[in-house]
Every structure is written in C-alpha cells, then in structure tokens.
Amino acid sequence: MLWRDPGTVRSKLILMAVATTLVALLTASAAMLFYDLRTFQRYWVDDLTTQADIIASVTAPALTFNDAKTAQQSLAVLRVRPQILAGAIYAANGARFATYVHRPDGPPAFPARPEAAGYRIEGGELVVFHDVVDNGEKVGTVYLRSRYGLVDRLVSYGAILGLVMLVSLVAAALVASRLQKAITRPIEAVTNVARQVMQRRDFTLRVPGNNTGEIGVLVDAFNDMLAEIGRRSHALQEANLTLEHEMQVRQRAESALLQADKRKDEFLATLAHELRNPLAPIRTGLDILRIRSGDAEATRRATDIMERQLRQMVRLVDDLLDVSRINTGKFAIKTGRVELKAVVNDALEVVRPYIELHGHELLLDLPDRPVFLNGDATRLAQILSNLLNNAAKYTNRGGRVKLSAHVDDKVLTLSVADNGIGLEQDMLDQVFEMFVQVDSSLERTNAGLGVGLSLAKRLVELHGGTIEAHSPGVGQGSEFVVKLPIVVEPELPAKTMPAEFISSETYRILLADDNVDFVNSIGALLSAMGHSVVITHNGPNALTAAARFCPxxxxxxxxxxxxxxxxxxxxxxxxxxxxxxxxxxxxxxxQEKDRQLAFEAGFDHHMVKPVRFEQIEEILSNRALIKKVRT
Incomplete structure (x- = not known):
C-alpha cells in the first residue's frame, strides 16, 4: 500500500511513475483547456457578431424610413435565442430607436449611448456593438448582450479532464506497481537486513536470494560488507572496553590527584595564615611587655592574650599530629569508665574563652543524672571541643551555640547546634573529609585548617559511635549529632544554662581585624602612645567608622x-x-600576588602577620605620607 509506507523504494518508484504521468497529463490538459477556451470565446464572439450583422441588415431600411415598428419586430426575432439577454437599435444621433429584453420583468440593461463597433466581456456576459450601414452611410448601431458561459464550459470540460486524469493515474500506478517488483524486492530485503543489524547489532545477518545483474552485485557487496564490519566491530568493541576501563581508572586517579593537590595548596596557605594569626598577638604582647613593663595591668592583659593564642597554636599542632597518627595507625585510645559531665566540663574549659571572645550565647541541655561512657576522657572532650569550636567559628558574632544530650536505648546522643552560616546539602558528607573548607571567601570570619571535623569523626568511630551533619541550608545554621554507646542509662530530665557575653572595646588610627586579641593589644599600645584609636572587627563597621572619623x-x-x-x-x-x-x-x-592585589586595591603598605610593633612605629614616624594627596 503506497499510503501506508511512503518512504519505501517501492512507494517512491510508484510515486515517480504517477508523478511523471500526472505532470504530463496536467500539461496536456492545460494546453487543451486553454485551446478550448480560446475556441469557445471565438465561437461566441463570431456568433453574436453575425447575429448583430443580420439585425443591422434587416433594420437598415427601418432606420432610414424611421419605421420603429419594423425595427421592433426585427429585434423580437431574438426570442429564439434565449442566450441573448437584451438588444437595442440606436439611431445615427445616438437615440434608442428600438429595444428587446429577454425577460420583460427584469431591469433594463441598455447603455445611454452607443459605443464604437466591437465587443467586450464583462461580468460573465458578452456585449457587441455593430454599425448599421445603408448605401455606405452609418445610419445607426445594433447593441446585443448575451450570456457568456465560460465558467460552465470550464467546469464541464475540467470535469471531463479530471476524470480522464484520475483513470490515467490509477492505470499508471497499477502498471508501475507490477513493474517495480523486480527492483524493489531485493532492495527491500537489503533494507530490512540493514534495519535489523542497526537494531540488534548482529552482523551475522545476510540478505537471502540469488539475484542477477546490478541488483545481484549490490546484494553480494552488501553481504560482504556486513561480514567485514562484523569482524572489525568485534575487534573495536574489545579495544573500546579495554580503553574505557583504562580511561576510567586514569580519570579517577587524575581527579583524585588534582583534588589532593588543590587541597594541599589550600591547606598549606591556610596553615600559614592560621599560624600567623596567633603569632601576631603574641608578638604584640611581647611588645607590650617591653614597652610597658612597669604597668602591671598591661602586663597581665598581655600575658593572658599570649596564653590564649599559645593554646590555640598548641591545639592546631595537636590536631595535625593526631590526624597523622590515625593515618599511620599509631593512634590508640585509653578506654575507661567516663562520666558525661566531666567530659563536657573539660571541653568547655577549652572552648569557652573562644565562644565568649566571639560574643556567642552558649546553651547547655544535659541530663541531671550521671551518664557513664566507656572511652577515653581526653579524646571524648576533644570531640566536643572540636564541634563546639567549629560551631563558634562559623557563626556570626553574637550568635547562639547549643550543646544538648539525651539517652535513648542505651545510646547517648550528643547534639551541637548553631545558627551560623549553615551547610549546602552536597557538603553534609564532604565536611568530614580532610582539609575541606566550608567557606573559602576572603570575607569568611575564620579559615580553619579543615581537620577538626575529620578528626572528630575518626575519634567518634574509634569509640564505636557515629557522627552526622544536618543543615536546613545556607544561612540557616547547622547541627552535628554524635551517637555513643553508654554503660549506665540515667533518667533524662534536663535544664538549660546560658553562658556570658563579653563586649569588644572601641578606641581611635582605624584598626580593622577579626582577631580580637591582636587588634585590642595593638590598640592598647597605640592608645598608650597618645593616639586616638577606633577598633572594628568587620568590613561594614570599619567603612562606617572611616566615614565618621576620617583616619x-x-x-x-x-x-x-x-x-x-x-x-x-x-x-x-x-x-x-x-x-x-x-x-x-x-x-x-x-605571597607576591597578595601584595600586588593589595596595591591594586589602594593600599600603601602590605604587612605580613605576625607584625612587630616597630614596623607600625616606622610607618607612623613617616609624617610626610599623611599629606600625600591621590590624583
């Protein structure tokens, strides 16, 4: 069936034969129709002109002798020609002399004045004007108007041609359908085999039959091609499988190396930054001890600063050593009966100054009755201190950090929650990997080494527990949940205990640094020298202070x-x-690129922490720079 599958070779051959026949028939029909219409028009014009000539000959005497009755009778003869709708005879002066209308009740259709001899076709009607001549003198004009059945002629003739064309096309399709089988059957067989090969990827299929001539050569060549493709496809598949496996192994190894290299670079840069941060206030504390050695209060404050920063450095180094010991299999925990509150107190003793330094509210929700664990008290406190330190670090100043605990089915669940920067969903698992940074922007409050959470996870697992991270999303805080087995199950009433804030001091030269110890100690030294100092801890406050104080x-x-x-x-x-x-x-x-970025941003000097107070004094002593005006 041609209409069922117009894309087959068989259908295309039939369509070609039918289309060729159709074009030939249309050309012949158009020529015949044009010729017939021209002949039809000539016939009607000649017929009506002859009729007008007859009437002119008959009515010429009547016009000469002004016999209107005779002229009217001559026009009345037109009744035998129903195609003629109206007729009229005009005198030489253009006045209407006699008229005829096929339907008296119809509207008159006579021109007011006769026109020149000739004919015209208008509105499906043929109009003829013919001169009435008597003895070589024009004595009047004959006017005739008749139906011009061109449309009827066109419809009837076109119907005949259409029927002939339809019969011819059907005959051509039947003949082409019979003749094309010798060509299309072998080609259809080749097409079917090719389709099955593409669908099933089976190159063992062959086109059946013994064909001769060019079709036979085509079939044999196609079968030979399938055999060759089959051999090469099998070899190529084997090679591709081997290559894909090697590429996957190579890509995984390359990706791991790139990631490890990237994390290594980030870790080294961050390690340098984190070690310099405590060194800066320690260096400043030494300057305070040197310059204000007789001031007991300043000495005590400088000593406190140096002790806190030294503890921070020790903590960083201890975390790195612990991770190294775990990775090399040299780390061991000393298990024993441990009470939960003792562990919490040890952890808070470490992190409470850091939490208060950031102005956070610390909430504790612990069971009233003792809860005993089987583990290493020092390492359990280290787990909690790492989680609390992480929560404080990634929570904006004045935030909230909550430590809660409850027991369910001999399992202790510890939760450290905050209302800080939160975590993206794809970071919930990655955050426990080594050297992973949640916030890598310059605006981050604290960088961190990316080892605290990884170390906490490994210590929890060494105690037979689990740790998970939860967060509704960025900016919505986060929660870390630790589950540990217990020895004694307590009752679970709890109470909440708030912690204290400490507020930052402000002075006057503009100092902007989020390391409170460092900036406060520098501010104290500058104030002791008589300078006006303003201290800020974030960018927006520093810009506001600069606009107000013009430092x-x-x-x-x-x-x-x-x-x-x-x-x-x-x-x-x-x-x-x-x-x-x-x-x-x-x-x-x-690094050099950091110095270049600073100068491009508008800085005049670039100082690397830890900063010696002599460097600050050297810059302040250069008074000429104050008068420098930028263009």
Missing part, C-alpha cells in the same frame, strides 16, 4: 567578615577624606 592611618585585615579588606580599601578611597588616608594591609597572606 590618617587605617590598618586593615584582608580576610574581614562581611567585606574583604580589598573592598574596604576601595570604599575608603571613595570617601571625601579617603584620599589622604594611609592604608596598610595587615594579613597572614604574604
């Missing part, structure tokens, strides 16, 4: 919360008094 010098950390030091420097330069402010970058990032 001569601004010592700015690069990694500030809320706005990087680069953006802060650009903002200060846009202030009305910013052109005369000497900007000094104080940061743990000390």
């Amino acid at each position: 001569d010098y601004a010592f700015l950390d690069i990694g500030l919360p809320g706005m990087s030091g680069y953006d802060l420097a650009r903002g200060i330069r846009k202030l009305s008094c910013g052109a005369t402010t000497i900007l000094i970058a104080v940061t743990g990032w000390g």
Whole structure:
C-alpha cells in the first residue's frame, strides 16, 4: 500500500511513475483547456457578431424610413435565442430607436449611448456593438448582450479532464506497481537486513536470494560488507572496553590527584595564615611587655592574650599530629569508665574563652543524672571541643551555640547546634573529609585548617559511635549529632544554662581585624602612645567608622567578615577624606600576588602577620605620607 509506507523504494518508484504521468497529463490538459477556451470565446464572439450583422441588415431600411415598428419586430426575432439577454437599435444621433429584453420583468440593461463597433466581456456576459450601414452611410448601431458561459464550459470540460486524469493515474500506478517488483524486492530485503543489524547489532545477518545483474552485485557487496564490519566491530568493541576501563581508572586517579593537590595548596596557605594569626598577638604582647613593663595591668592583659593564642597554636599542632597518627595507625585510645559531665566540663574549659571572645550565647541541655561512657576522657572532650569550636567559628558574632544530650536505648546522643552560616546539602558528607573548607571567601570570619571535623569523626568511630551533619541550608545554621554507646542509662530530665557575653572595646588610627586579641593589644599600645584609636572587627563597621572619623592611618585585615579588606580599601578611597588616608594591609597572606592585589586595591603598605610593633612605629614616624594627596 503506497499510503501506508511512503518512504519505501517501492512507494517512491510508484510515486515517480504517477508523478511523471500526472505532470504530463496536467500539461496536456492545460494546453487543451486553454485551446478550448480560446475556441469557445471565438465561437461566441463570431456568433453574436453575425447575429448583430443580420439585425443591422434587416433594420437598415427601418432606420432610414424611421419605421420603429419594423425595427421592433426585427429585434423580437431574438426570442429564439434565449442566450441573448437584451438588444437595442440606436439611431445615427445616438437615440434608442428600438429595444428587446429577454425577460420583460427584469431591469433594463441598455447603455445611454452607443459605443464604437466591437465587443467586450464583462461580468460573465458578452456585449457587441455593430454599425448599421445603408448605401455606405452609418445610419445607426445594433447593441446585443448575451450570456457568456465560460465558467460552465470550464467546469464541464475540467470535469471531463479530471476524470480522464484520475483513470490515467490509477492505470499508471497499477502498471508501475507490477513493474517495480523486480527492483524493489531485493532492495527491500537489503533494507530490512540493514534495519535489523542497526537494531540488534548482529552482523551475522545476510540478505537471502540469488539475484542477477546490478541488483545481484549490490546484494553480494552488501553481504560482504556486513561480514567485514562484523569482524572489525568485534575487534573495536574489545579495544573500546579495554580503553574505557583504562580511561576510567586514569580519570579517577587524575581527579583524585588534582583534588589532593588543590587541597594541599589550600591547606598549606591556610596553615600559614592560621599560624600567623596567633603569632601576631603574641608578638604584640611581647611588645607590650617591653614597652610597658612597669604597668602591671598591661602586663597581665598581655600575658593572658599570649596564653590564649599559645593554646590555640598548641591545639592546631595537636590536631595535625593526631590526624597523622590515625593515618599511620599509631593512634590508640585509653578506654575507661567516663562520666558525661566531666567530659563536657573539660571541653568547655577549652572552648569557652573562644565562644565568649566571639560574643556567642552558649546553651547547655544535659541530663541531671550521671551518664557513664566507656572511652577515653581526653579524646571524648576533644570531640566536643572540636564541634563546639567549629560551631563558634562559623557563626556570626553574637550568635547562639547549643550543646544538648539525651539517652535513648542505651545510646547517648550528643547534639551541637548553631545558627551560623549553615551547610549546602552536597557538603553534609564532604565536611568530614580532610582539609575541606566550608567557606573559602576572603570575607569568611575564620579559615580553619579543615581537620577538626575529620578528626572528630575518626575519634567518634574509634569509640564505636557515629557522627552526622544536618543543615536546613545556607544561612540557616547547622547541627552535628554524635551517637555513643553508654554503660549506665540515667533518667533524662534536663535544664538549660546560658553562658556570658563579653563586649569588644572601641578606641581611635582605624584598626580593622577579626582577631580580637591582636587588634585590642595593638590598640592598647597605640592608645598608650597618645593616639586616638577606633577598633572594628568587620568590613561594614570599619567603612562606617572611616566615614565618621576620617583616619590618617587605617590598618586593615584582608580576610574581614562581611567585606574583604580589598573592598574596604576601595570604599575608603571613595570617601571625601579617603584620599589622604594611609592604608596598610595587615594579613597572614604574604605571597607576591597578595601584595600586588593589595596595591591594586589602594593600599600603601602590605604587612605580613605576625607584625612587630616597630614596623607600625616606622610607618607612623613617616609624617610626610599623611599629606600625600591621590590624583
């Protein structure tokens, strides 16, 4: 059936034969129709002109002798020609002399004046004007109007031609259908085999039959081609499988190497930054001890700062050593009967100063009755301190950190929740991997080494427990849940205990650094020297203070919360008094590209932590820089 599958060779051959026949028939029909219409028009014009000539000959005497009755009778003869709708005889002066209408009740259709001899076709009607001549003199004009059945002729003739064309096309299709089988059957067999080969990928299939001539050569060549393709396809598949396996292994190894290299670079840069951060206030504390050795209060404050920062450095180094011991299999825990509250107290003793330093609210929700664990008290406290330290680090100043615990079916569940920056869903598992940074922007509050959570996870697993991270999303806080087996199951009433805040001090030269110990100690030294000092801990507050106080010098950390030091420097330069402010970058990032970025942002100096107070004094002693005006 041609209409069922118009894409087959058989259908296309039949369509070609039918289309060729159709084009020939249409050409012949168009020529015949054009010729017939021209002949039909000539016949009607000649017929009506002859009729007008007869009437002119008959009515010429009547016009000469002004015999209207005779002229009217001559026109009345037109009744035998129903195709003629109207007729009229006009005198030589153009007046209507006699008229005839096929239907008296119809509207008159006579021109007011006769026209020149000739004919025209208008509105499906033929109009003829013919001169009445008597003895070589024009005595009047004959007017005739008749039906012009061109449309009827066209319809009837076209119907005949259409019927002839239809019969011819059917005959052509039948003949072509019979003749094309010798060509299409072998080609259809080749097509079917090719389709099955593509669908089933089976190159053992062959086209059956013994064909002769060019079709036979085509079939044999196709079968030979399938055999060759089958052999090559099998070899190619074997090679592809081997290559794909090697590529997968190579890609996984390359991806792992790139990731490890990237994390290594980030870790080394962050390690340098994190070690310099405590060194800066320690260095400043030494300067305080040197300059204000007789001031007991300043000495005590400097000693406290140095002790806190030294503990932070020791903690960083201990975490790195613990991870190294675990990775090399040299780490062991000393298990024993441990009470939960003792573990919590040990952890809080470590992290409470850090939490208070950031102005966080600490909430505790613990069971009233004792809960005993079988584990290493030091390492359990280290787990909690790492989780609490992480929560405080990634929560904006003045946030909330909550430690809660409850027992269910001899399993202790510890939860450390915060309302900090939160986690993306794809980071919930990655956050426990080594050297993974949740926040890698310059505006982050604290970088961290990316080992605290990984170490906590491994310590939990060494105690036979599990740890999971949960977060509704970025900006919605996070929660870390630890589950550990217990020895004694207690009763579970609980109570909440809030912790204290400490507020930051403000002075006057603009200091902007999120390391509170460092910036406060520098501020104390500068204040002791008689300078006006303003201290801020994030970018937006620093920009507001700069607009209000118009400082001569601004010592700015690069990694500030809320706005990087680069953006802060650009903002200060846009202030009305910013052109005369000497900007000094104080940061743990000390590579050459970091210096170039600082100068491009508008800084005048770049200082790498830990900063010696003599460096600050050297910059302040150069008074000429204060008068520098930027263009």
